Amino acid sequence: MFTEKQTERYSRHIILKGFGADFATEQVDKILPRNLCALIKSTFGFKLGGVCPYLEASDLIIGENTCDGKKKAYEVFKTLVSSLYIMDMPQTKSPESRSLLRSEYLKLISRIEALTGNKIAKDNLNKAIDIVNEKRKAVYRLSKTRANIPTPISGLDSLLINQIFFCEDPVRFTNQINSLCEELEIRAKSQIGSFPKDTPRILISGCPMAVPNWKLPSIIETNGAVIVAEESCVGERGTRNLVDNTGATLDALIDSIVDRYFRIDCAIYSPNLDRFEHIKEMYQQYRANGVVLYSIQFCTPYSIEATAIEKQLEKEGIPTIRIETDYSSEDAGQLKTRIQAFVERIS
Numbered sequence: 001m002f003t004e005k006q007t008e009r010y011s012r013h014i015i016l017k018g019f020g021a022d023f024a025t026e027q028v029d030k031i032l033p034r035n036l037c038a039l040i041k042s043t044f045g046f047k048l049g050g051v052c053p054y055l056e057a058s059d060l061i062i063g064e065n066t067c068d069g070k071k072k073a074y075e076v077f078k079t080l081v082s083s084l085y086i087m088d089m090p091q092t093k094s095p096e097s098r099s100l101l102r103s104e105y106l107k108l109i110s111r112i113e114a115l116t117g118n119k120i121a122k123d124n125l126n127k128a129i130d131i132v133n134e135k136r137k138a139v140y141r142l143s144k145t146r147a148n149i150p151t152p153i154s155g156l157d158s159l160l161i162n163q164i165f166f167c168e169d170p171v172r173f174t175n176q177i178n179s180l181c182e183e184l185e186i187r188a189k190s191q192i193g194s195f196p197k198d199t200p201r202i203l204i205s206g207c208p209m210a211v212p213n214w215k216l217p218s219i220i221e222t223n224g225a226v227i228v229a230e231e232s233c234v235g236e237r238g239t240r241n242l243v244d245n246t247g248a249t250l251d252a253l254i255d256s257i258v259d260r261y262f263r264i265d266c267a268i269y270s271p272n273l274d275r276f277e278h279i280k281e282m283y284q285q286y287r288a289n290g291v292v293l294y295s296i297q298f299c300t301p302y303s304i305e306a307t308a309i310e311k312q313l314e315k316e317g318i319p320t321i322r323i324e325t326d327y328s329s330e331d332a333g334q335l336k337t338r339i340q341a342f343v344e345r346i347s
């Protein structure tokens, strides 16, 4: 699939750029504005730097118009890859938006059928739903072990698992995570923790952290706190709800998929009132001592929500800090100081 050189280049960059995913930045800055979210720019950097094995090996790249940044950036990305398929995503939860999402799934089904020559039918969709539901259940089971004091696994290790969730073979991944859970459940029963019992516990909430974005979690966990949960798409938002697989027809199963994705409380939805309740619920469930609201710089949906959510959480007596950052390591010192002060506040 990849040449030895590509594999070597990929691993080398992961090691050198372990604080984020800034690749080929000079080339990216020539075609995209500087003040664009790092997640989008990093996708371009992966392509222009030739460091992403998945981009290179895919016959079809599916992009979703979740926010304006992505929507406009795909117009440029289209010129860099051979096969980009774009899905329109609803931004409200109205009946019309639900129909839009459903019709986008139907169009995607046709595209995948045309590409693969395989028909998506009730039985194989049912089987696929089961596989993904099992995968979600396994990661959710792992998350629940983190509610223990002390938590048996670090936030960084859990984040890596949540990141691999998106790219590993689903059946193999599920088996491995379930074996790990058995180990973690024993550790939890024996009160063996990845950090001492009295370590301040943090719930991190906001933008997704795609691999290898480990900057903020590394700073938090090397400055006296442990992350016990992620309220994020790379985290509990991705595993919380399952797809109902009891539908008797293909249409019913597609409806169930739409239902599942329509329940997501991503900041691209407006209004997005459920998210605040979920943060509060997770804060209690995971016995956190404070919330870090994380947004990638220039991410309008999450940055705007963060201000209101911080106010609401503080009003309810939940210590909260807002952090906006990018994938570079330039602000690492400043972040460290702010996190240290926050950890002191919740200790």
Ligand code: SF4
Residues within 6 Å of the ligand: 037, 038, 039, 040, 066, 067, 068, 069, 070, 207, 208, 268, 296, 298, 299, 300, 301, 302
């Ligand atoms: S992090 Fe924010 S700006 Fe970036 S792609 Fe996601 S929603 Fe868009």
